Amino acid sequence: MCAYLVVLDGSKVAPIFNRLERELEAMREKNNTIGRAKRLLENLAAPMQRDLLLTSQEQI
Incomplete structure (x- = not known):
């Protein structure tokens, strides 16, 4: 899901993707x-x- 958002929105969401x-x-x-x-x-x-x-068992 995150990869899809990075492909769609590019560098704006890349830091979030990296953090995740x-x-x-x-x-x-x-x-x-x-x-x-x-x-x-x-x-x-x-x-x-x-x-x-x-x-x-030894004690018995």
Whole structure:
């Protein structure tokens, strides 16, 4: 939609288009970072849960 407006109105709306592109990229980067952190925690949690289970079974 924004690209369409830039083509129609030219340089008048180009700064808005540039700003929206930057904000969208920042949002994607933030989401990517959050996703990576969640995957890291999921990968770390599985061995920790397994170790806790083994430890609790050893105490029985």
